[in-house]
Amino acid sequence: MRYAEDHKAQTHQRILHEAAARFRRDGIGATGLQPLMKALGLTHGGFYAHFKSKDDLVEKALRCAVDQLDEARAARLAGDVSAETFIDMYLAPEHRDEPEKGCPLPTMSSELGQRGQPSEITDELINRMLSTLEAGMSAGQGASDKSVMIMSGLVGALVLARSAKDPQLAEHILQTTREQLKQQIINA
Template sequence: MRYSEDHKAKTHQRIIEEAARLFRQDGVGATGLQPLMKTLGLTHGGFYAHFKSKDELVEKALGHAVERLNTSLAIQSQSLPAFIKYYLSSAHRADPGTGCPLTTLCAELGQRGQPSEITDSMVNNRLAMIEAALPEDEHADEQAVLMFSAMVGALLLSRSVSDPALSDRLLKTTRKLLIEQAEASVEA
């Protein structure tokens, strides 16, 4: 049975969306092509009608995850404190499959020797967004690096500890201190 081009495009997009969710949730290495395709009701062999390799899918899925996150952040965060609150929230921690891909994928891609230009772009965009929200001074770029690194690190750590109180403490403390830093910068 022949499918229309529209069907193929929709299937292609479904694979990217599910891969983006699973890669963020479980990691690239832990997400096999066969289980991914089975989740979608497709065969493993059908994967190669859409992608040359898993590496190609990783890049496309990461791009999709970044695009979704950018849309979500544009809606949810109109200020730096709002962005910090969202990023370091228990809801964001609890749903890695729809959240920031950096906490799941960066270490794994680096360990695999596969840094991504999409990751570069995402990090640069976040740094620029944070820096733009800070008052112009000679250290705003450094402050943005510190703030975003602390956010990603706190979220990553909060997801990796087994003690719920410790997980909450990591988010709450980092969130509190970064918001104080952001507000103090604006007031200065």
């Protein structure tokens, strides 16, 4: 059977999109190559026609996840975003409940650190989030430090809310963190 000229490129993209979703939802370690490929109707051996290793896939899937975030943000919002709006979006119940569509930092950053494989893409995403927060705050003394604290609170609250079994506790974590972080901006 003959494949279309762009079949390999399309398959490569399918693998990237599926891996980006699974890494964000399940984590890197919990995502096996064989189940990943099987979910796409592909063989485990076919993986190596597209990627050198799982580490190669992780890096490329992380880039894919960041690109997907950019596309989703552009579709929802035009122009600059206030820090308050960013906080509301990040700590939304939908972001908590759909990690496969969200920011990779809450799921992937700790694993990358534990594996001793920090990524330049993670640095890029962190710096972009910090810039978005800083741009959305009134330029005052300590805005840079405050944006680091806010971003740490965002990622940490999302991790905790996702790990809570009690839905009321999970919502309480998001709501309280949203309010407290926005209060930090007001008191800037």
